[in-house]
Amino acid sequence: DIQMTQSPSSVSASVGDRVTITCRASQGISSWLAWYQQKPGKAPKLLIYAASSLQSGVPSRFSGSGSGTDFTLTISSLQPEDFATYFCQQANSFPVTFGQGTRLEIK
Amino acid sequence: EEQLVESGGGLVQPGRSLRLSCAASGFNIDDYAMHWVRQAPGKGLEWVSGISWNSDTIGYADSVKGRFTISRDNAKNSLYLQMNSLRAEDTALYYCAKDILLRMGGLPNGMDVWGQGTTVTVSS
Numbered sequence: 001d002i003q004m005t006q007s008p009s010s011v012s013a014s015v016g017d018r019v020t021i022t023c024r025a026s027q028g029i030s031s032w033l034a035w036y037q038q039k040p041g042k043a044p045k046l047l048i049y050a051a052s053s054l055q056s057g058v059p060s061r062f063s064g065s066g067s068g069t070d071f072t073l074t075i076s077s078l079q080p081e082d083f084a085t086y087f088c089q090q091a092n093s094f095p096v097t098f099g100q101g102t103r104l105e106i107k
Numbered sequence: 108e109e110q111l112v113e114s115g116g117g118l119v120q121p122g123r124s125l126r127l128s129c130a131a132s133g134f135n136i137d138d139y140a141m142h143w144v145r146q147a148p149g150k151g152l153e154w155v156s157g158i159s160w161n162s163d164t165i166g167y168a169d170s171v172k173g174r175f176t177i178s179r180d181n182a183k184n185s186l187y188l189q190m191n192s193l194r195a196e197d198t199a200l201y202y203c204a205k206d207i208l209l210r211m212g213g214l215p216n217g218m219d220v221w222g223q224g225t226t227v228t229v230s231s
Binding site for chain 2: 038045046048050053092096
């Protein structure tokens with residue numbers, strides 16, 4: 001199985017900050033990676049698919065990059081509504097696996 | 108508006124069975140791969156199973172393989188998850204989700220529509 005490791009597990013930041021979350025796959029997954037945002041009590045929301053494709057309706061301050069084993073999700077200027085937990089997910093092979101999550105908190 | 112509504116969750120004893128359903132509206136599921144994802148209380152996301160648009164490709168998490176069966180009824184625009192031999196560790200909120208890309212295989216390129224989830228509690 002492909003293991004997905006996110007870092008950091010949690011991060012504190014302020015409105016307006018630039019934040020980067022990384023996701024590392026235990027083996028190469030090409031660009032088969034998606035990123036999700038989840039707020040408490042809500043279903044996950046798709047942000048990025050195919051490593052760098054922005055989902056329709058998602059603000060352009062979100063961006064994704066990477067291929068192979070190393071990926072990043074960047075939020076260019078944090079807004080109050082961005083404080084949430086973020087997950088990466090590989091779509092290269094079964095079984096599909098998620099990262100453990102990164103909790104983004106207000107500083 | 109594209110929507111998914113799960114049902115069928117509840118409290119069940121270990122070793123028993125449960126069948127989850129997911130009804131879609133606003134789109135035809137027969138154009139998309141569909142998936143089940145679960146989340147135990149206070150934990151992260153765990154993909155459970157996925158089925159390609161034409162049912163040719165099906166995958167399961169190692170933790171449920173041999174116990175759970177995914178299926179779809181395109182005529183009813185619905186997705187199902189038959190869960191047998193349930194264990195305490197299957198306790199979770201179960202979401203169904205739609206793949207973002209049209210007519211792709213069983214792997215989730217990205218899941219863009221999610222239901223609100225249905226809760227399964229396995230306890231004696």
